[in-house]
Amino acid sequence: MAITENDFNFLKKLVYDQSAIVLETGKEYLVESRLQPLAQKEGLKSIEELVQQIRLNKFGNGINKKIVEAMTTNETSFFRDVHPFETLKKEILPPLIEKRKIRQELNLWCGASSSGQEPYSIAMILRENFPQISKWKINFYASDISQQMLDRCRKGLYTQMEVNRGLPATMLVKYFQRQGPDWQIKDELRRTILFREINLCGPWPYLPKMDVVFLRNVLIYFDVETKKTILNKINRLLSPDGALFMGAAESTLNLNENFARTPYKQSGCYQIASPT
Ligand SMILES: C[S@@+](CC[C@H](N)C(=O)[O-])C[C@H]1O[C@@H](n2cnc3c(N)ncnc32)[C@H](O)[C@@H]1O
Secondary structure, three states, rough: OOOOOHHHHHHHHHHHHHHHHOOOOHHHHHHHHHHHHHHHHHOOOOHHHHHHHOOOOOOOOOOHHHHHHHOOOOOOOOOOOOOOHHHHHHHHHHHHHOOOOOOOOEEEOOOOOOOHHHHHHHHHHHHOOOOHHHOOEEEEEEEEEHHHHHHHHHHOOOOOOHHOOOOOHHHHHHEEEEOOEEEEEOOHHHOEEEEEEOOOOOOOOOOEEEEEEEEEHHHHHOOOHHHHHHHHHHHHEEEEEEEEEOOOOOOOOOOOEEEEEEOOOOOEEEEEEEOO
């Protein structure tokens, strides 16, 4: 049965309040296809019943989280779009590492890590190309709103199809081990990243001044005000010589004037416009 306008609006508000994700009119099909299985898992026949039960307060707060999780889009892949990772490796990290060589500390944050391919791609770049920082204090945080995705990140387990997408064979051999039909990231690499739940539209926990922030393919789901708020916070969090990476369809333009696009082709890489 098609979702009613009332139920759609109710769910739209719930998802927005919890995650800032905007479900525009026309996304009814998405809500139906993602929430019908959830309703069934909860022992209900339809989305209508699910909404009814929420309105009657029949579930704890846990149901809101489940609904948000179901409505997130988790599309990702290793070294997605290639260029950002090339820019990180060739343009951003070498001068940063040079400047941090007295302090011997580097702070990185991947703010919408989905199932982990993005932070693990960065971890592989660090290992492969910068042996001189192997003894440094590397604070590498990766976060997402979805606990299911964070569980996947922590396990670091990927199917053959997932490793076929973007991961060079040399890296597969070096950093993964066979786990039945799947591939698991080796412990030595898994241990380099601290995975934690952070809702970008909620209060953020303490994070150190960041040298590198990846915030890719997540602002596209938010409205202008939310994008502005998040970019303002990132602007304050980023070191004056740090770098922010955004997705191919994203930009800071008209959202925050204190970021400048770097000249590196198709990298989605920004730096602070007027560092103080
Ligand atoms: C399309 S994936 C992007 C993954 C990766 N950054 C990439 O570009 O390949 C978007 C991720 O953003 C997460 N997300 C959505 N809303 C969020 C929020 N309010 N706070 C934190 N993460 C959120 C989703 O759970 C999802 O894993």
